[in-house]
Amino acid sequence: MTFKKSRLSAQHSNNITEKPEQPTDPWAIFRALRDAHTYYGLRAGQLQTLQAMLSFLKPGQGETVFASNSELCRRIGGIDERTLRRHIDRFVKLGFIQRHNSPNHKRYRVSASDGTCLSFGLSLAPFFERAHEILETAHQHQQDKRDRLFIHKRILSQLARIDEDQGASDLTAEFRKALRRKLNLTEYQALFARLADTMAEMSTAVDALETSILSANDGQNARQLSMSKKISIDLEREAINEPPKIGLLTNVCEEACSFSQHPIKTWNDVEAHARTLAPMMGINSHQFQAAREKLGVWKASSAIFILLQMGSKVKNFAAYFNSLTVGIHAPKFNPESLLNRMAQRTVVGA
Incomplete structure (x- = not known):
């Protein structure tokens, strides 16, 4: 439905003079506004009110709604006039509707012999003038x-x-x-x-871990060699089924042992202390239990000790722990090999 333009007299410059209509399908604009209603902060009930108002417009009769509030309420579906006024106020605030009130607040149109019109009612001219904006907003919203x-x-x-x-x-x-x-x-x-x-x-957790435990005296060549390998030499070896000696673990991982109030002599001691350290490192009990079930208690506990010994070289303890224990690197995680290399680093550094 399009609207034919009305002739305007130059002597009528106030806002109650009927303005030319925009040659745009009003329902296309309405559908666009409906699609972008969240952008304008409109609710479903308010859109129903606008839809009812558009239904009162007739081709060639301008862009002003002359229906009374009671007629609008009936067409909307029986809402009360108080709600209707709130909806209209919302559209006025958004700049989609202008009120052109007559002296007696009735809605009507009068015409001169030359075709000039004065319309008193709810003008939807701003709605049509902003058609491009609404259509563009709806497109961007989609x-x-x-x-x-x-x-x-x-x-x-x-x-x-x-x-x-x-x-x-x-x-x-x-x-x-x-x-x-x-x-x-x-x-x-x-x-x-x-x-x-x-x-x-x-x-990159395992590669980063391997790189971090290389001896500083090995120099740049050793670092480049480690970085060039997608999977470290130690992880390519089949993981052993026997745990390393506890003495190796406690001697290398001094940082973890420093938090223990009692000597660590058995794997039960290691596990108990690892469970204490894990929350401090951002590793929760569910993660530790999952690692324990997949790799066994000594590998899960060793991973806690080894990662803590790495300290600031490990960016995210939880991510590295998952990668070593339950991730794709888990089947070849070899704590003893890592501990031996860390021990060698300590000896060379001394």
Whole structure:
């Protein structure tokens, strides 16, 4: 439905003179506004009011609604006049409607013989004048919605990969909890970037750990050799089934032992102390238990001691722990080999 332009007299410059209509389908504009209603802060009831008002417009009869409040209420579906006035006030505030009140507050139109009109009612001219803005906003809103859905699915896909490699954890649960909130595009992008950083840390955890325990005296050549290998020599070896000597663990991992109030003599002592240290490192009991069930108590506990000995060289204890114990590197995690190399470093450094 389009609207034919009315002739205007130059002598009528006030806002109650009927303005030319915009040659745009009003229902196309309405659908665009409906699609972008959250951008304008509109609710469903308010859109129904606008829809009813548009239904009173007739081709060639201008852009002003002359129906009374009672007629509008009936067409909307029986809302009360108080609610109707609130809806109209909202559209006036947004700049989509102008009130042109007559002296007796009735809504009507009078015409001169030359075709000039004076209209008293609810003018939807601003709504039509902003057609381009509304259509563009709706298009951008749809693009934004598609991008948000795309990133949402990408995050879920990455979380599924983490769960498949390492099992469910508090890390993935935290991201899924964030996804339950209503996020804007910027927040989705930030969440995805954070997840990508976390996965990068986890994928390079073993390489970074191996690099960090090389002797400083080995020089640049040894560092480059370690960085050139996607999987370290130690991890390529089949993991042994026997635990290292406790003396090797306690002598190398002095940092972990310094927090113990009692001598560590058995693997039960090691496990008990590892469970005490884990929360201090951001590793919760569920992660430790999952590692224990997959690799056994001595490997899970050794990982805690070894990572703590690395100190500031490890950026994210929880991510590294998962990668070593329940991730793709877990089957070849060899604590004894790592401890021996750390011991050699200590001797060379001395």
